[in-house]
Amino acid sequence: MDTSLLFIQTLNGLQLGLLLFLVASGLTLVFGILDFVNLAHASLYMLGAFICASLTYAVGNFFLAVLIALPITALLGWGAERFVARPLYARDHLDHVLATFGLILVLDTAAHLIWGPEGIAVPLPEAFRGQIELSETLVIPTYRLVIIAAGLAAAGGLYWMVVHTRLGMLIRAGASNRVMVGALGINIELLFGLVFALGAALAGLAGMLIAPITEASIGMGNQVIITAFVVIIVGGIGSMKGAFIAALLIGLIDTLGRSFLDDIFKLVMSPDAAENSAPAISAMLIYIIMACVLALRPQGLFPPKVR
């Protein structure tokens, strides 16, 4: 096996894992605290990418665009909470799933109406178009490192916020016992709205970061949301630590599986059989992992202590 390829693919896996964490952390916040299943969460990922793309062209600077787009996606998340999620908190998960499924249709079509059916490519800022050469065979695009750094920074910020701030304390308290938090005189509606907005901004950020690589396109969230759900299920729903570890795990397994599974299969079967089965198995790999985890631990790897 080629070590430099392994190194590069590991970095790619980390990058995917961190992006997944940005999406999954919002799902975890909303599900863990609000007990609300938000299928439309990744539509904010898509909207983040589109808004950022438009703004990049409008203001001519990708980073400025990201800074302006973040509060906009947060606001959209807040709106979704106010008008769709809030009336449904008391209902069961089935109603959440159906209503947010409807929201996906609305948001996808709205994006189609506003930005047209084609995707929008986002130009990378000049500074990050380069590559870093570690050796003759080892070349890493700078932007990948930027994504990894941004993902780690967001994860760190989130950790700091949840563990060390008053808002974080309320979020943790809300996750344990939201009735009690309400009884203590906390404006629970405001808290829930904030949590939703925060989750939306994180998903939006993931969409903005990926846009220069994949471009913004309709339905880009619909694949990500499933993977994000796999992440929070493997990690244990409601556990931020679980989401982080599972996101990196899933990101690495998916990326490495896609590039090395046929090599591994060739060790135990004929090259022909390996070539044929590897693509199918690697596409299914994360779902197989999830099934195995759930078969052994139905509550996920790191179930939260309460609930």
Added chain:
Amino acid sequence: MSARTIATLALMALLAVLPPLFFYTGNAFWLDLATRLTILAIAAVSLNLILGYGGLVSFGHAAYVGLGAYAVGIPAYHWLYGGLESLGLATTSGLVQIPLAMVVCALFALITGAICLRTKGVYFIMITMAFAQMVYYAIVSIEEYGGDDGLVIDTRSELPGLNLDDPIQLFALAYVSLVVAMLIVRMITRSRFGMVLRGAKGNAERVQMMGLNPYAYRLTAYVISGAMAGYAGALLGNFTTFISPEMMDWTRSGELMFMVILGGASTTGGPVLGAAAFIILEEVLSHFTIYWHLPFGLLLIAVVLFTRGGLMGFFRGRK
């Protein structure tokens, strides 16, 4: 008779009479629509067995429909291009394809259900969806059967005494199948088995206290539902004569769930009413605008927010 029974019988009578009438007056398009509606209604009825009566929110039911359709397409493909003769699977005979569809789906339901049913609530919703995605990606990556692009079914299933190329006969088969499916689900849910299943939906602990194992009952219902959806898939493959992984995308499963809820879960006629409303709405809205998903999505949200018991809720049963 309760209002609901009358509504259901009226609906089924309309569905029996109108489509052939359209066909013989030269509106073949409406027969097509009705056939699709009827086939999807079978899938919705099968989903209702576990979702409505069992309280098991399966978000992966489209996978069974897709598997059923591929159980028609793959043998037909090998019949034309060779391969799999030794297994007896290179055939256009519906007497092989349809049982194959049901057996494959029942097996898949048995294996995945055994794992899924260990989990509860949102875990169950998501793991059923993940298993469906697994099938989706498996089919996408098998290039021999068209992968992403799908597969054209060159020859419809051959059934003794039936010619499925005739749209009226295909509709008749779908309609009779739907009636049988509704009767089967009705029979199951009113049997002792169904009572336990419905009891476990309300309170699984209580069922357990009575010395019954809810897991076994749920798994059985899950397998029956999967096989029935596979049958619907076999019909759908024959109807569209084209299959692609897209038909088992998770959004399709969402649509099936919507049909059940829209019409009214845990009622005999609800899933059929829901499928009819869904298909007709889709047809009408998409006629006006290519952005029909927007009003459709808003309507979905409104239905969830403001109605209880779906359309069948308007017909209150006298109890």
